[in-house]
């Protein structure tokens with residue numbers, strides 16, 4: 001079969017790529033290859049215990065059908081670049097004019113003894129394995145979560161609310177350290193503790209023990225704790241073997257791509273978790289793995305195939321947002337800690353304002369914002385937000401867009417943001433402007 005565009009991978013990157021390409025080219029033959037019959041929506045996985053039935057946390061293949069995109073459920077085992085062919089495990093081979101690799105990422109093993117015991121799961125598993133996790137939980141009372149990442153925190157909160165005794169283990173001195181500075185992260189940590197989660201920082205696992213089935217964990221301190229289930233949410237590694245075997249350039253950060261998302265082969269693009277990224281501010285390679293980045297890169301690659309490399313990614317400003325209980329928190333760009341690590345001469349300010357006005361309104365809550373500026377040029381390089389309304393998400397995206405556009409503190413003072421009593425802080429208390437004024441002192 002001759003195909004115009006072939007995409008390997010049915011996650012957020014692959015799906016966003018085929019849909020974008022269809023939008024730009026109504027006549028093209030577009031094929032999406034993915035290895036699993038049931039494709040989970042990864043961001044929804046922490047919520048399959050209480051909020052959503054796992055059967056409903058699947059990609060909707062109807063969208064593909066409606067857009068005349070051929071779906072092949074099979075594993076791509078080889079890319080023959082010379083003949084521009086993808087070799088499939090069961091269904092023969094497929095020719096491409098352009099190929100997009102969207103093979104994603106997989107969880108990293110902890111590499112400790114006993115990791116193969118029954119009852120140990122990872123943050124990203126197949127549909128069938130997650131069903132097994134749910135069944136295992138039916139007869140469990142204690143759950144240990146390894147890794148205080150965003151997903152780890154989301155799992156901890158959901159499982160604690162579902163009635164389990166939850167232990168959250170983090171190697172670093174604070175949870176969420178890769179995304180937030182301590183003051184923000186410790187608010188989430190305190191909240192989890194209030195919800196009954198036992199949070200152990202500065203702690204690592206030395207060994208898992210049990211007779212075929214997990215029974216206890218041994219910490220590096222020597223302490224032994226009983227647990228029925230363990231959920232490992234530590235690192236993810238990009239799936240690069242297909243690219244590597246095809247002779248494409250690959251690094252520890254993923255498949256090497258240029259700003260057009262093109263690999264070292266001019267007919268092959270790589271997008272999403274499997275592709276190397278570069279931090280917008282530091283210019284250093286980074287392993288930012290987010291569905292929001294994957295979908296953006298997918299759109300860029302699809303446009304570049306359709307229009308001939310017209311869109312360039314200058315670098316990634318990672319933007320995060322999450323919610324546990326009533327707390328909504330998010331960040332964009334560098335944390336203060338990362339600014340220090342990268343020897344950036346910076347200034348950081350934090351303010352707390354009310355999220356609505358006048359203050360006599362019911363349901364008025366605190367909204368805390370931290371912004372980080374480069375000292376010399378007064379460029380905004382990072383921000384963190386914590387509050388109790390969805391306004392946090394929009395502030396994070398605003399901060400991210402300001403960073404991407406090299407906006408200075410002066411520019412922020414010059415810009416207006418929409419205000420309304422039920423939706424935003426008072427225009428007088430506008431937190432972005434209020435903080436930026438400090439840079440003009």
Ligand SMILES: Cc1cc2nc3c(=O)[nH]c(=O)nc-3n(C[C@H](O)[C@H](O)[C@H](O)COP(=O)(O)OP(=O)(O)OC[C@H]3O[C@@H](n4cnc5c(N)ncnc54)[C@H](O)[C@@H]3O)c2cc1C
Pocket residue numbers: 008009010011012013014033034035036039042043044045046074075076077102103104105106123124151239242271272273274289290291292293294
């Ligand atoms: C629990 C959890 C919660 C998350 N929450 C968020 C969130 O709230 N917001 C956010 O932005 N991000 C979130 N993420 C991150 C996000 O899920 C990933 O960044 C995103 O899934 C990356 O998309 P992708 O398409 O690049 O890769 P993946 O989602 O990993 O998809 C890869 C696809 O490639 C297929 N594949 C791989 N190899 C082959 C092969 N050889 N042949 C055929 N098919 C193959 C796989 O089957 C899969 O379909 C979360 C992740 C997890 C694990």
